[in-house]
Amino acid sequence: MTTTLVIGLDGQGSGDRALAFAKDLAIRIGDCELLVVYVIEWSPFSFQTAEENALRHKRREAEITTAHERVVDPAVETLTSAGLTARGKVRHGDVADTLNRICEEEKGQQIIVCRASEGGFAKRIFGSSTANLVMSATVPVTVIA
Amino acid sequence: MKLISKLIFTVALLITAMPAVAQEEAMSLDETVNAIFAKVTGPFVNLIFAPLPGTSFPWIVLWLVVAASIFTIYFAFVQLRFFGHAISLVKGDYSDPNDAGEVSHFQALATALSGTVGLGNIAGVAVAVGIGGPGATFWMILAGLLGMASKFTECTLGVKYRNEYQDGSVSGGPMYYMSKGFEERGLPGGKVLAILFSVFCILGALGGGNMFQANQAHAQIAGITGDYPGWITGLVFAAVVFAVIIGGIKSIANVTEKIVPFMGILYVGAALIIILVNYDKIGWAFGQIFMGAFTGLGVAGGFVGALIQGFKRAAFSNEAGVGSAAIAHSAVRTKEPITEGFVSLLEPLIDTVVICTMTALVITISGQLLIDESTGLYMLDGSSIATVDGNSGVSLTSAAFGSAISWFPYVLAVAVVMFAFSTMISWSYYGLKAWTYLFGEGEKSELTFKIIFCIFIVIGAAASLGPVIDFSDAAIFAMAVVNITALYFLMSIVKQELKSYSARLASGEIKKFNH
Known part of the structure; x- marks a missing residue:
């Protein structure tokens, strides 16, 4: 049975370490598929102007394209060029919830993420996405320092 | 088109005429603006508010009430049957x-509400209660409940017939369902209605969505800082709105969009506190509302006066049947246009039934309206009810809140300014959509409208409340005349959608997602 590992990237340099760890783990496992996921932080309960609403679909498409081009596709390319099976996904939503939901949908066995990139005030108030994921995930989570 | 030319000409006339008239008659700039404005808009206002033959009842009020009642019956009390479903949709259950990442139902509702919740709820209610007495509140609530069906009809059509452009952006609103919906049904006149609606929408954007806001924001600031010329407030507001809608400084709009909901919650919270602290007067206040609704309790025009004021201010506040919300809701990308109709029916409930009623209760409970103790009837000062300090409009609401929480007028002043600004931003978009429908999309065309919009902010702040409120009402109600006419012809399409959706919801074909 193929093992599916979900790698959550945040577009920062530390993502490379998560990618390297996942690559190493996949080689050890053998029959393994890697799913590279980038979640664009977004809430359906935020407030927007009418003009922002009118342009939302256009911007959403642009955000997905940019995330694929800059983060997900190069990561998938790195993995496939190493002979591994990999594909990418970009979604909008709450980072922790969305990563976990995708892992459940894809019947993944583990989520691999790098350490929190948020800091300061926001982290103190809301906690980091990584901490939230660790606390709420329904599958094992590996956090790379 | 001619009306637009006339409008531009009028603006130019106002600007060029101001200095000359001021010199000749030694009037202040505010008085000059006011005099010219009242003269120019008078005939239009008189036409919209003409009474039914042999009565003092404006035909436009009957027009709105009859429409809302017809939609309520035609859709078999959709506002009650689908209320729970509307909440589920807003929560994102479906x-x-x-x-994810597209405009959510909640966001569309919040955006539409930011265009309606504001001065209509604070100043408009004070005007209604100040003239029509507490009884106006009863009619306001009734109009709000019936108006939910009007909102449902127009917003469903707004999403169904919007334009989706290749670049992914959307434009929607009554002008689109008028032209496309009529064509689909093989009916003539859709384009004519669309053009008429667009013209009135531009006037509405400049009136209620702009001048009334600027006017009352100035009144509120001047009430705290002391009197000073309105055009100064107007210029400051115009500069900030200019920075957002022309300069593209989104950060100002973003900050406003985030602060306004908190202001709304703070306002309702303060109202609730005042009502609860005066819990012993709640029964009396509701008694005044019910008795006033059917007897008038001495107000000018009796119970008809209360009814007219209640319906007028409810329509002005929640804009049901006006068509503006259909523009705001069109941005949602949903496979089921009717879902946006369900969500939109919550607007009159939140705006009128909840928030307006809170304001009316606070004004009534605060004792700002003077009562002749010997008769139990309200004392009159001209055609309005006499108030403790002669306050009217937003200053009456401010005094009512201030009588219970001394520092609240300062918070209210900030809230009014934020509400006014947020409403202006929303209406600049509605007006712009109508403008681009008439003159086409394009930078030059859009810039022209935006500059006119900013000029009207200065005029609105400088003019006195009477002419501004008359013009604002007239412009917005003129939109409703055209919009409701179209809704009568297109409501059968909404009924088909409702029938199909209800059947699929009942069969389980439409189901909730696990989040």
Whole structure:
């Protein structure tokens, strides 16, 4: 049975370490598929102007394209060029919830993420996405320092 | 088109005429603006508010009430039957997680509400209660409940017939369902209605969505800082709105959009506190509302006066049947246009039934309206009810809140300014959509409208309340005349949608997603 590992990237340099760890783990496992996921932080309960609403679909498409081009596709390319099976996904939503939901949908066995990139005030108030994921995930989570 | 030319000409006339008239008659700039404005808009206002033959009842009020009642009956009390479903939709229970990142039902509702919740709820209610007495509140609530069906009809059509452009942006609103919906049904006149609606929408954007806001924001600031010329407030507001809608400084709009909901919650919270602290007067206040609704309790025009004021201010506040919300809701990308109709029916409930009623209760409980103790009837000062300090409009609401929480007028002043600004931003978009429908999309065309919009902010702040409120009402109600006419012809399409959706919801074909 193929093992599916979900790698959550945040577009920062530390993502490379998560990618390297996942690559190493996949080689050890053998029959393994890697799913590279980038979640664009977004809430359906935020407030927007009418003009922002009118342009939302256009911007959403642009955000997905940019995330694929800059983060997900190069990561998938790195993995496939190493002979591994990999594909990418970009979604909008709450980072922790969305990563976990995708892992459940894809019947993944583990989520691999790098350490929190948020800091300061926001982290103190809301906690980091990584901490939230660790606390709420329904599958094992590996956090790379 | 001619009306637009006339409008531009009028603006130019106002600007060029101001200095000359001021010199000749030694009037202040505010008085000059006011005099010219009242003269120019008078005939239009008189036409919209003409009474039914042999009565003092404006035909436009009957038009709105009859429409809302017909939609309520035609859709078999959709506002009651689908109220729970509307809440589920707003919560996102029926939203596909794969569509995350698109405009949510909540966002469309919040955007539409930011265009309606504001001065109508604070100043408009004070005007209604100040003239029509507490009884106006009863009619306001009734109009709000019936108006939910009007909102449902127009917003469903707004999403169904919007334009989706290749670049992914959307434009929607009554002008689109008028032209496309009529064509689909093989009816003539859709384009004519669309053009008429667009013209009135531009006037509405400049009136209620702009001048009334600037006017009352100035009144509120001047009430705290002391009197000073309105055009100064107007210039400051115009500069900030200019920075957002022309300069593209989104950060100002973003900050406003985030602060306004908190202001709304703070306002309702303060009202609730005042009502609860005066819990012993709640029964009396509701008694005044019910008795006033059917007897008038001495107000000018009796119970008809209360009814007219209640319906007028409810329509002005929640804009049901006006068509503006259809523009705001069109941005939602949903496979089921009717879902946006369900969500939109919550607007009159939140705006009128909840928030307006809070304001009316606070004004009534605060004792700002003077009562002749020997008769139990309200004392009159001209055609309005006499108030403790002669306050009217937003200053009456401010005094009512201030009588219970001394520092609240300062918070209210900030809230009014924020509400006014947020409403202006929303209406600048509605007006712009109508403008681009008439003159086409394009930078030059859009810039022209935006500059006119900013000029009207200065005029609105400088003019006195009477002419501004008359013009604002007239312009917005003129939109409703055209919009409701179209809704009568297109409501059967909404009924088909409702029938199909209800059947699929009952069969389980439409189901909730696990979030």
